[in-house]
Amino acid sequence: MATDTTPTGTLPEHAPRWKRLPVVHQLRTSVGLQRGMLVAGLVLTAVFVLTAVLAPLLAPYGWAQLRADGELFGSHVEPSSDHLLGTTVAGYDVLSRVIWGARTALYTIVIGVILSIVIGVTLGLLSGYFGGWLDRVLVVVADAIYAFPSLLLAILAAIVISGGQSSMWGGVMATAISITVVFIPQYFRVVRAEVVRVKGEAFVESARVVGAGHVRIMTRHVLRNAVRTLPLIVTLNACEAVLTLAGLGFLGFGIEPTAAGDWGYDLHKALADVTSGIWWTAIPPGVAIVLTALGVTLVGESLNDLADPRLRTRRRAALVAGEVGTTSVVPGGVLAAGPEGVDGLDALEGAPPEILPESEPVSGPEEDR
Amino acid sequence: MSTPVVEIRDLKVTFDTDAGAVAAVKGVSLQVAAGEVLAIVGESGSGKTVTARSVLGLLPETARTSGAVLLSGRDGSDVQDVTTVSSSALRRLRGRDAAMVFQEPSSVLNPVFPVGWQIAEGLRAHARLTREQAREQAIDVLRRVGIPDPEHRVDHYPHQFSGGQKQRIVIAQALVLNPGLVIADEPTTALDVTVQAEILDLLRILPQEFGAAIVLITHNMGVVADLADRVAVMYDGEIVEQADVRTLFASPQHPYTRRLLDAVPRVGGVRLRERGAPTLTSRPVDPEAGPVVRARGLEVTYPGRLRKPGFTAVAGVDLHIAPGEVLGLVGESGSGKTTIGRAIAGLTHVTGGSLEVLGVEMNGVRERRFRPVRKRIGFVFQDPATSFNPLLTIAQCVAEPLVVHGVADSPQDARPRVDELLEAVQLPRAYGDRFPHELSGGQRQRASLARALALDPELLIADEPTSALDVSVQARVLDLFARLQVELGFACLFISHDLAVVDMLADRIAVLHRGVLVEEGTGDEVLGAPQHPYTQRLLASLPVPDPVEQAARRARWDGLRGA
Structure with missing residues (x-):
């Protein structure tokens, strides 16, 4: 199921497969400011993901490393060639911790998003498809969870999971679980609404007439048509995960520095430094948090705009455009048909593919009504 | 008839x-007197x-327009080019010089305001009127379009x-400012034939009673024959082609x-299935076998909401379909014809x-007991746009019944049979x-037929299979349908x-x-x-596509309605 619901479903178009992937497709169709926003978001997100994945290669030191060649780094060392962004009060290398922190953030995002997608989509699908009392109960529960502040929940989860003693996985799981709880209702609502809509469509009824069972109808016909808007929620979800992780760390429920890099924890420890003029401990983790959240949000926002034909900007048509499509639903033309009968009528609604060029614009009528 | 409107x-x-x-419009020149x-x-x-919409400047933002649309006031003065005029001037001439009647009356009227208010809104946009004056005029125009007790x-x-009355109100809304031109975009398409006839009566008197010219947009040639002066x-x-209506129907010039x-x-007209002997061997129809469908006193009631009584869609219908027979079920909307089809397919409970x-x-x-029977029933849905899963290819969709009933293990496995079926409905294998959206409406409906026929059913239910299609495409699908029925010999509820x-x-x-079933028999x-x-x-009330004959029929219809 998880493979079906990940936001990499393909769009049914005749383009190479990679061009039909959600984000790539939008990138190709966007223009102007919207394209700029999307590209900026994608670049920021890519930098974040690459940093996280390549942390062992990029980071000059480990996240908990205090000494190199048997020599202590020292506390509050100013940026230099040894320590590009200086060291913290505890004597850790700032740059290394920021780089390793990306890895922790990525873990949180991946686990949080996967958990909430799997649970939220499953519940939404069942609830929307079967309806009845299950649906009513789940909707009420989802509404109740909406009222929960995620940070409070995360603190609770952190205490329950690791008794406040934060290991890396304790911190990551606390954040991921609280994010999951808060985001399940969002996935649930969106998927449920879509399922209710799709369930009424003729192709689902047609599957019922054919005699397909519930499981087959749900997985093959309903689910894939109900997850189109998920990429947007995924980006919101990811952004919220980063911010909650940072918030937990900042409040002191974060991950111990010996367990993993944690931007929130570093910010917390840098609080006192700011007043004494030490800038290099606070700014790098802060900038990392902002840029990651910004990148993910930009991707989400522009995907949202591009998904809505009313918000999408298009290239202006020149009045005497060189290549102009036709709106006729009868490519080839009705005129090509001969007298009544199969031979004549064959051309009536579309020339066979060898006559019809592959680049024929597919149906203007739906678009321009 | 001096200056055109x-x-x-x-x-x-x-x-x-x-x-x-x-390019949607490529150099059109027209005049309406x-x-x-x-x-x-x-x-x-x-x-x-x-x-037609360009006359009122109602095109969406994405449209680029060139050329001229010269709209004149009622008295023939004040000619303006709608394509270049400012938006405030455009607002002034909308409703006053030209008004529009839309296709779907129930979505044109705002459900939260009284109809009188909605009519008066147009009046108040153009002239300073008191509430009473506006109301007076609204009542007056409602009376003139035939709303009783205005x-x-x-x-x-x-x-x-009712639907017909709503369309009258929409027409009243268009007429209240006394425009010289009314644009009616498919004004009767959403209505039943008997209601359509009444609305056509109303539209007919507009030129005489209100002195308005009408631009009628339609695909129904019967309506054209009934109403139009020029086509x-x-x-x-x-x-x-542009011609006088009688000339056009009598001697059309252009091949299209x-x-x-x-x-x-x-x-x-032509009975499609009587045209020729079957080319393939027909399924032997066993005269001894009982009917495929037999209904006795069939009733279907939809449950009411909030303790209101339920709605009885089908009230005591007796009918039967013999093997290999095509039964045509006709009726207006709300007559229960679709409900009967759905009940036979097991989509609606029989009560x-x-x-x-x-x-x-x-x-x-x-359901457990009915499932094995499902493979012997095919169903063709009304709307070709929604009856296919948009994410599956046509071959996968057509293979679906084969896979579900275990005839094939996977869509790939079913491909030879699918190719055969596609060829049977005259679609190229490729x-x-x-994907469904890459086919035209008629092609999709033929693919839908292929899917319905995949398991060689004994009974096919076709629910308005051609009503969403253009006339020329409809002819094609019906022709194919008749051919396949003769060849495969399935019984059919059409x-x-x-x-x-x-x-x-x-x-x-x-x-x-x-x-209620009011009449049953052969076509003749x-x-x-x-x-x-x-x-x-x-x-x-069914307008025939022939202006001369339609004039005679209209007289007869007026007689019937009076009775």
């Missing part, structure tokens, strides 16, 4: 779309709606009117016009009486790899609101009215010599 000169409209620029009814006909995508009805809300035929963004007129189904489908009693049937279409295909015709019996008054009314 509107003159369109070399109008070109291009739309920006995701797929690049699309005062008090004239001009019909613009053409299939979907031919640019007829875009042309003093009282003016304060009612749209949902308190412009559009094809692919151009006007291919001829083809269009040929494709229009007529009552008492009373008895319905036997292929030997299974459907009243109180369990179309199997396309549901339609169009008497002419049913007449082309069915062995027997059953007429349904408010859930039911349509040739209708016995029941409802059937007579239905038949008389």
Whole structure:
């Protein structure tokens, strides 16, 4: 199921497969400011993901490393060639911790998003498809969870999971679980609404007439048509995960520095430094948090705009455009048909593919009504 | 007839779309004289709606327009070019010089305001009027469009009117400012034939009573024959022929016009299935075998909400379909014809009486017991746009019944049979790899037929399979349908609101009215010599695509309605 619901479903178009992937497709169709926003978001997100994945290669030191060649780094060392962004009060290398922190953030995002997608989509699908009392109960529960502040929940989860003693996985799981709880209702609502809509469509009824069972109808016909808007929620979800992780760390429920890099924890420890003029401990983790959240949000926002034909900007048509499509639903033309009968009528609604060029614009009528 | 009310000169409209620029109208020139009814006909995508909307400047932002649309006031003065005029001037001339009647009356009227208020809104936008004056005028125009008791009805809300009355109100809304031109975009398409006839009556008197010219956009050639003075035929963004209505129907010049007129189904016309002997061996029909479907006192009631009584859609219908027989089921919307089809397919619960489908009693049937029977039933849905899963290819969709019933293990495994089926419905094999949206409406409907026939069913239920299609495309699908029925010999319940279409295909015709079967018999019996008054009314209200004959029929219809 998880493979079906990940936001990499393909769009049914005749383009190479990679061009039909959600984000790539939008990138190709966007223009102007919207394209700029999307590209900026994608670049920021890519930098974040690459940093996280390549942390062992990029980071000059480990996240908990205090000494190199048997020599202590020292506390509050100013940026230099040894320590590009200086060291913290505890004597850790700032740059290394920021780089390793990306890895922790990525873990949180991946686990949080996967958990909430799997649970939220499953519940939404069942609830929307079967309806009845299950649906009513789940909707009420989802509404109740909406009222929960995620940070409070995360603190609770952190205490329950690791008794406040934060290991890396304790911190990551606390954040991921609280994010999951808060985001399940969002996935649930969106998927449920879509399922209710799709369930009424003729192709689902047609599957019922054919005699397909519930499981087959749900997985093959309903689910894939109900997850189109998920990429947007995924980006919101990811952004919220980063911010909650940072918030937990900042409040002191974060991950111990010996367990993993944690931007929130570093910010917390840098609080006192700011007043004494030490800038290099606070700014790098802060900038990392902002840029990651910004990148993910930009991707989400522009995907949202591009998904809505009313918000999408298009290239202006020149009045005497060189290549102009036709709106006729009868490519080839009705005129090509001969007298009544199969031979004549064959051309009536579309020339066979060898006559019809592959680049024929597919149906203007739906678009321009 | 001195100055035209509107003159369109070399109008070109291009739309920006995701797929690049699309030319919808390519150089159209038209004139409408005062008090004239001009019909613009053409299939979907031919640019007829875009042309008409450009007169009111109602095109979306993505449209680029060139050419001139010269609209003059009622007295022939104050000629303005709508394509270049400022938006405030455009607002002034909308409603005053030209007004619009839309297709779907229930979505045009705002449900939260009384109809009188909505009519007065147009008045107040153009002149300073007191509430009482506006109300007076609204009542007056409602009376003139034939709403009974307008003093009282003016304060009612749209949902308190019937569909036909709502369309009258929309027309009243258009007429209240006394415009010189009314643009009616498919004004009767959403209505039943008997209601359509009444609205056509109303539109007919507009030129005389209100002195308004009408631009009528329609694809229904019967409506054109009934109403129009002059006809412009559009094809692919151009006007291919313009002529007086009698001339056009009597001697169409352009090949497309001829083809269009040929494709229009007529009552008492060709019976498609009698044209030739079957080319393949027919399925042997066993005369001893019982009927495929037998309904006795069939009742279907939809449960009411909030303790209101339920709605009885089908009230005691008796019918049977013999093996290899085509039963045409006709009726207006709400007559229960679709409900009967859905009950036979097991999509709707039977609540009373008895319905036997292929030997299974459907009243109180369990899905488990009915599932094996499903493979012997095919179903073709009305709307080709939604009856395919948009994410599966055509081949996967057509293979679905084969996979579900274990005939094939996977869609790939079923491909040889799918190719065979696609060829049977005259689609190229390669179309199997396309997605549903890449096919035209008619092609999709043929693929839908292929899916319904995948398991070689004994019974096919076709629920308005051609009503969403253009006339020329409809002719193609019906032809194929008749051919396959003769070849494969399946029994069929063919549901339609169009008497002419049913007449082309069915062995027997059953007429349904408010859930009750009022008449049943062969095509010649039911349509040739209708016995029941409802059937007579239905038949008389159907406009025929021939202006001369239609004039005679209109007289007869007026007589019937008076009775």
